[in-house]
Amino acid sequence: xxxxxxxxxxxxxxxxxxxxxxxxxxxxxxxxxxxxxxxxxxxxxxxxxxxxxxxxxxxxxxxxxxxxxxxxxxxxxxxxxxxxxxxxxxxxxxxxxxxxxxxxxxxxxxxxxxxxxxxxxxxxxxxxxxxxxxxxxxxxxxxxxxxxxxxxxxxxxxxxxxxxxxxxxxxxxxxxxxxxxxxxxxxxxxxxxxxxxxxxxxxxxxxxxxxxxxxxxxxxxxxxxxxxxxxxxxxxxxxxxxxxxxxxxxxxxxxxxxxxxxxx
Numbered sequence: 001x002x003x004x005x006x007x008x009x010x011x012x013x014x015x016x017x018x019x020x021x022x023x024x025x026x027x028x029x030x031x032x033x034x035x036x037x038x039x040x041x042x043x044x045x046x047x048x049x050x051x052x053x054x055x056x057x058x059x060x061x062x063x064x065x066x067x068x069x070x071x072x073x074x075x076x077x078x079x080x081x082x083x084x085x086x087x088x089x090x091x092x093x094x095x096x097x098x099x100x101x102x103x104x105x106x107x108x109x110x111x112x113x114x115x116x117x118x119x120x121x122x123x124x125x126x127x128x129x130x131x132x133x134x135x136x137x138x139x140x141x142x143x144x145x146x147x148x149x150x151x152x153x154x155x156x157x158x159x160x161x162x163x164x165x166x167x168x169x170x171x172x173x174x175x176x177x178x179x180x181x182x183x184x185x186x187x188x189x190x191x192x193x194x195x196x197x198x199x200x201x202x203x204x205x206x207x208x209x210x211x212x213x214x215x216x217x218x219x220x221x222x223x224x225x226x227x228x229x230x231x232x233x234x235x236x237x238x239x240x241x242x243x244x245x246x247x248x249x250x251x252x253x254x255x256x257x258x259x260x261x262x263x264x
Contacts, residue, residue: 003041007033008258011050011095014074015059018081030087046261048093049075053250054135057236058175067236071096093261095253100260101238104253108229109241111190118189118226125153125165126183127173133232134165134173134180141171188240189226196224 009029012022026047033045051071060070071094079092093099111117125134139153144167148158153165165171166182173180203216229252231237233245238253240246 003036005036005041005043006262007043007045008261009045009047011048011254011257012078013053013055014049014051014071014078014094015053015055016074018078023081023085026082026087027085033088044090044262045088046091046093046258047089048095048097048257048261049078050250050254050257051075051094051096052237052248052253054138054231054235057234060236068096091261091264093257093264095250095257095260097257097260097264099263100253100257103260103263104238104248104256105241107256108248108252116191116194117229118191119186120189121184121186122228123166123182123184125171125173125180127176127178128181129176129178130173132175132234133183133185134175136165138174139165139168139171139180140174141168144169185232186246187228188230188243188246190229192224192227196220199224 007029009026010022012018029045033043036043049071056070057067060067063070075094082089082092108117125139126132127134134153136154137152140150141153142149143151143156143158143161144163145156145161146159147169148156151157151168153168153171155162165180171180172178200220203213208216229249230240230243231247231249233247235247237247237250240248
């Protein structure tokens, strides 16, 4: 019996080059896809560049080009590397696409209209020189647990501790070197807990390896947290419908990018 199989690999981030660690996954997947096609199955192997987020915006600024120019250049490089290794994608796309904008907006609006999105005011670190809110990874300082210098705003690579950016000692912006200030902003949260029953049942059925099920069980035990899916301007991504200067966090539209590549 002929099967219809949709296959993907992890989307490479458009902020850097493909390395051999990446390529191992694509080669393994390509072998499996070729095998299934030889067996007569209908197989579609799709992928895309993950093209949004603060790191891409800042790298483009540092190079004096637009984010669109940067992701276009990186896409050409990525696809040339894949071609050199004879990776046979049926479609290779970008998360910065019309299809992905439409699908991300459609999924967001459906959840908003169903009551699964909540607006909330939060306090965040803000760079007064660059006039931008800072993601955790763009704040550096001394670990509040062990005192190690030059650590990220969310975890310490010296002692392994995790913490809030506000706990960091002597914090500085990794973008400008300025001392961050605290500023409030309205963000949009996805109420993940609304789907706890469905997710618990799905993850405890036959879909996953037992080890993965046990790991996800830790999240259920501690309670599913609301997910902040918005970011403030300046940000390279898709603007959230019916808002001003609010953008989808890259981790909202990146997974939807698989659907968008297949649609394309």
